[in-house]
Amino acid sequence: MMGRRKGEVIKTFTLTLIAIFVMFIILFPVYYIFTVSITPGSTLATTEFHLIPRNVSLDSYREVLFGFSGSKLSENFTGTIEGSAHVQDGKLYLVDGTLKGKVKYGPFTGLTFEIPVKGLTFDVSTAQNAQGRLEGEVSGLFVLTRVNEDGSIGFAIVRDVKLKSGEVEGVKVSGQMEKYVVARNTGTVSFTNIGKFVNSKFFGYLKNSLIIATLTVLLALLFVVPAAYAFSRMKFFGRDHVLYFYLMFTQVAGGLGIAGLIALYGMVVKLGLYDKLPVLSFIYAAGSVPFNTWLLKGYIDSISPDFDEAALVDGASYLQIIRHVLLPMALPGIATVAIFAFIGGWTEFILASLLLTEPNQPLSVWIYLLLGGIGRGIDWSYFAAAALLFALPVFLMFMLAQNYIRSGLTVGGLKE
CATH class of the missing domain: 4.10.280 (MYOD Basic-Helix-Loop-Helix Domain, subunit B)
Structure with missing residues (x-):
C-alpha cells in the first residue's frame, strides 16, 4: 500500500x-x-x-503611453510676449524678447512653451511712435514636430500670431504679426499629464483599434447568431450543403491572395469607402461569418430543441427564442465567436494598412511600422513595451470571456 x-x-x-x-x-x-x-x-x-x-x-x-516621438502637434495657443521694442509708422518692431504660450484642451492645460524671439514685426493700429519695453497678450497657432531629450524644442513653427493687447511705454498696440517664427533647438516645451495623454501616438491608434475590433465583434454576432440558429434548427432545401459550400468558397477566395486584395481595394475605392473604419469592420466580420457560423451551429446542436418547442408553445417568436432561450444557454459558444472576431479585428494589419491612411490606422499597423522595414536602428525597449501593451487587450478579452463561459455553463441543460 x-x-x-x-x-x-x-x-x-x-x-x-x-x-x-x-x-x-x-x-x-x-x-x-x-x-x-x-x-x-x-x-x-x-x-x-x-x-x-x-x-x-x-x-x-x-x-x-505618454511620449512625443515625432508626431505632429498643431494647436491654437494663448500667451504673452515681452521684450524691447519700438513703434514707428504703424509697425511694431520687437528687437529682442520672449514668447510664452499655453495650449489648452478644454479647461485643462496640455502644454506650455517658451521661445526666445527677435526681429519680429507686427502691423499695428496706431499712428503713435514709442520705444521701450513691450508687454502684451498674444494668440496663434503652435506647430510642434520634435522635442529634444533635454526638453528643448527640436523644431516648431509659430504662425498666425495676433497681438491682442499690448503696451509700449504707455502706447496701446494690437495687430497681426508678419511672417512666422521658426524655433529650432531652442526654447523649452513642457507637457502636462493631460497633454501627454492627448498627444500620445499610442492612444490615438488604440482608439482606432478599439473601434475596429468592437464593431467587428458586434457585426459578427449580429450575422452569426441568427445564421447558426437557422442552420441548426430550421429545415430548408440544401441546408446540409450550403454551409460547407460557404466555407469552401471563402477558403478558395482567401487563396487568391494578392489578387483578392487588389480586387477588394478597387471595389472599396470605387464605392467611395476608402479610409473608413466601419468599412474595415464589415470586411473583417464578413470574413469571419462562415467559420464562426459553423462553430456556433455545432454548439447549438448540443442544446436540446425541447427548449425551443416549449417557447413556441408559449407563443414566442423566433427572435424571442434567440434572445431569451438561445443566448443564455449558448453563451460559451457565443463568447468563443466573440473572441475570434475580436482577435481578427485587433491583429489584422494587411487590409488596415491598405485601406486606411495613417491617422485612421490601428495599433497593429503602427507596431509593424515601428520595425522600420528590417528593424535596424529601432529602440527595442520601446518596441517591446508597445508590443506587450498591444497584446494586453487580447488577454483582457480572454479573461472577460471566461466569466461569460462560466456563467453560461451554470445555466444547465435538459435533464432526460
Missing part, C-alpha cells in the same frame, strides 16, 4: 515538473520580450541574456 502511494506521489511530482517545464517553454518568449521592455537600451538579438534583468526601468512604457 505504501509503495503504491509512493509511486503515485512520484508520478504526480514528475507530471507537475513536466507541465511546469512545458509552460516555461511556451511563455519564455513573452518573458524575454518583457525583460527587453524594462531594460533601457536593450537589444533583441544578443548572445548575452539575464533571467533577472539589470537596471530595470519603466521609461519605455512611459514613452509609449
